[in-house]
Amino acid sequence: MYAVTVDARIAGGAPEMDELQRVGAIALLEQGFDAVDGIEGPDGAAVEVEVIDSVVAVYPGGAVLKVFTHAPTLETAEEAVRSLVEELLERSDLLSDWTIDKCEVQLHPDLAQESLDAATGPNSPPADPAARRAHLAQTPGSTAASPAEIAADAEKVRHQMLALAAGLKAFGPGPFGVLSEEDAEDEGVGGCEGTTDQDAQLAAGSLMWATDVLVDQLFMDVHTLTEGHTNVAECEDVLWHLEGLPNRYALRYDAKFARRFLVTVIAMTTRFTQGTFTELSCVAEELALRLLLTEAKVCLETFGLLDTGVEQALDCFADLVYEDMDHAWLYDDATDGIEDSPIGRAPRVAPLGLADWFTPFNEGRYVHPYAMATPTGDDQRDGEADS
Known part of the structure; x- marks a missing residue:
């Protein structure tokens, strides 16, 4: 099961929602999720992503959504949920100008480490996080970020933390x-x-x-x-x-x-x-x-x-x-x-x-x-x- 977090925000420059608008947004989003049992995989793939449950939390500037799904891969879960939320937003006049700032699966660190520990053999990834990222970047056919991209991402997060x-x-x-x-x-x-x-x-x-x-x-x-x-x-x-x-x-x-x-x-x-x-x-x-x-x-x-x-x-x-x-x-x-x-x-x-x-x-x-x-x-x- 994957828990996909979606951060949807009101249009830039738009006034924040008042209490009545927030109640309406919750109702629209919850009704949309209630009507969905499954989602097609990305790009019309034959695989179907099952929506198990959802949690909607609305604040004046948007909403944080938790969508619990069964999907074959993390990427499939993220892309399918993004597609679903975009469709739900487009259906409503109140929500049609909202944007999706984030749509990602947050991996539980213990489960991720357990999977790494279980990997054995000459092709298993290194235990050290930095060495593991470098190993993945050098793997033929891998879509993992390059060392330069990893460094750029780290620098971006560093600046964000400093700003916070x-x-x-x-x-x-x-x-x-x-x-x-x-x-x-x-x-x-x-x-x-x-x-x-x-x-x-x-x-x-x-x-x-x-x-x-x-x-x-x-x-x-x-x-x-x-x-x-x-x-x-x-x-x-x-x-x-x-x-x-x-x-x-x-x-x-x-x-x-x-x-x-x-x-x-x-x-x-x-x-x-x-x-x-x-x-x-x-x-x-x-x-x-x-x-x-x-x-x-x-x-x-x-x-x-x-x-x-x-x-x-x-x-x-x-x-x-x-x-x-x-x-x-x-x-x-x-x-x-x-x-x-x-x-x-x-x-x-x-x-x-x-x-x-x-x-x-x-x-x-x-x-x-x-x-x-x-x-x-x-x-x-x-x-x-x-x-």
């Missing part, structure tokens, strides 16, 4: 390890040796880029658990990020939990970009930041941009934002049960048990009302109360 850096308004270069002139002259002031302004900007931009990817893919995880009426431990479909949470609670990561966690990610990253962030608010935010940092490094590595300086800048950022690393105990099977007892660990603001993940550390911390427990403190609505 200013959007991380809550943090200047200091949190990424860049010392001011006064601090650099003070021998007693620490920092990240070798971290430059460019490193800091690229690290900040990668966090902005990763925020978009993380939120987008968490929506897909929510959809997967909702449709399957299941939880992370028992889910047979691919999940993007929820499997990256502590495994000891995997049976209790159901669709409702996933929605609460998604809202927490959005609330945290909103404070990053509004400039209102001061401290992480709860255990769920500590785990959300862990996923965000991992995704930022994956995005950088994908485009060959994760060098020592940028990685160090992200590590400096993590050291500053985290008040402590107690949440890491949740990933250690040897400490199973420590979250429910203060014995053997230093005192912290709040316990680590799942029932407390969305509880603010103190009255000064902000947790979105949707993510918090009910006013009575009853988390039985999610089946999440600790046993």
Whole structure:
């Protein structure tokens, strides 16, 4: 199964849609998808692409569509879905001047690596990403990008990330390890040796880029658990990020939990970009930041941009934002049960048990009302109360 992401936007210069227009756009797109069971392959190919499901999210400037398909190849899925969405847009007076900015399959990194690991023999691709791209470019008949094209693409993404850096308004270069002139002259002031302004900007931009990817893919995880009426431990479909949470609670990561966690990610990253962030608010935010940092490094590595300086800048950022690393105990099977007892660990603001993940550390911390427990403190609505 392929999940194709389509970013469709209103015409340039057109006024943004008001609430009524957005409702109308959702209805038109959903009705269009409901009427489709399959799509012809590209260029009238005999193969048919089956449309399994679709998710429509409309915002003032356009819509993000998730189309889940069965197709023989990634390229076939992308081309067929693009053709379908173009046809749906053309059919409507409201949507006919929209354009498609993106139509692509996002490969799950674990599945992609699994496929590479399974490839054996003299003709199998190298494990190193850079060597693999060069190998594909030299393969006869391959349509893979040349080294020059790969370098150009990486440079383009680098510029895009640098442009995004200013959007991380809550943090200047200091949190990424860049010392001011006064601090650099003070021998007693620490920092990240070798971290430059460019490193800091690229690290900040990668966090902005990763925020978009993380939120987008968490929506897909929510959809997967909702449709399957299941939880992370028992889910047979691919999940993007929820499997990256502590495994000891995997049976209790159901669709409702996933929605609460998604809202927490959005609330945290909103404070990053509004400039209102001061401290992480709860255990769920500590785990959300862990996923965000991992995704930022994956995005950088994908485009060959994760060098020592940028990685160090992200590590400096993590050291500053985290008040402590107690949440890491949740990933250690040897400490199973420590979250429910203060014995053997230093005192912290709040316990680590799942029932407390969305509880603010103190009255000064902000947790979105949707993510918090009910006013009575009853988390039985999610089946999440600790046993």
